[in-house]
């Protein structure tokens with residue numbers, strides 16, 4: 705019964721606001737016990753680690769999103785160039801009256817792939 709009312713002080717050392725680094729024990733009440741030592745909520749090593757891991761995960765997710773966006777810009781650019789090249793080829797053939805059905809189906813197949821790639825990268 706006496707143990708339940710026992711008060712603990714956070715064991716963490718905190719730097720004092722002095723010119724030369726000096727430390728004192730954290731004045732807050734220890735509410736969390738880790739390996740026999742008491743910590744306040746701000747100095748709980750598990751909470752500190754979880755917070756830092758969450759921060760790192762968020763940082764990585766942000767970098768991944770940026771990389772994906774940069775890759776999409778390149779994909780869009782390549783697909784746009786391919787579509788324009790195909791259109792130019794069609795116009796050249798039409799101008800020279802050189803449209804053969806085999807060449808035309810190959811070109812249209814390439815065009816379909818480029819348009820698909822463009823649509824995928826636009827999502």
Ligand SMILES: [Zn+2]
Pocket residue numbers: 714715716730731732743744745746747
């Ligand atoms: Zn503390």
